[in-house]
Amino acid sequence: MDHRVAIYPGSFDPLTNGHLDLIERGSSIFEHLLVGVLRNPEKDPLFSLSERCEMLVEMTSRYKNVSVEAFDGLLADYARHKKARVILRGIRAISDYEYELQMALMNRKLDPKLETVFMMPAEKYSYLSSRLIKEIFRLGGSVRGLVPKIVEQRLHEKVGQPNPQIAQPNSRVRKKK
């Protein structure tokens, strides 16, 4: 076990600027930060595992102490396998706390040597989530400045350019006379 190695696990479906903010913060504290991308077929991700990893690799290449890897199964087993002692997680609002506390304590139960360290992203990303990004994009809203350019481009390729004119809530239906 090495306390200088931290794992930052997640689904990253897709990567947001909030995730990148946390990666930058984590990389400045830990000697090595391993971004663990969960293979989560049951969550039916929008982006495949390799697409999520590709985007992360591209966006983290400037950090020499950050690497990206896919993982399967229990996070606690993966951390043990990687000889990492720390799990890094981001907390945005107090609403994240309950779920994160539950996971941190469960991971500690599975491996008492494993510590979870929480960090806060910049306030400007505190309302950001991958789920909201997908929803906003699908409904024709702008995600500019919330995700890296490469993610925006991949969203266009995957989802297409939604037409915000369709199903306008205020569009009037002309009645036949």
Ligand code: PNS
């Ligand atoms: O980005 P997410 O979806 O919030 O990340 C959740 C993640 C990947 C950290 C969590 O689902 C996880 O650790 N999954 C691996 C399986 C596991 O260990 N489950 C028990 C957690 S206590």
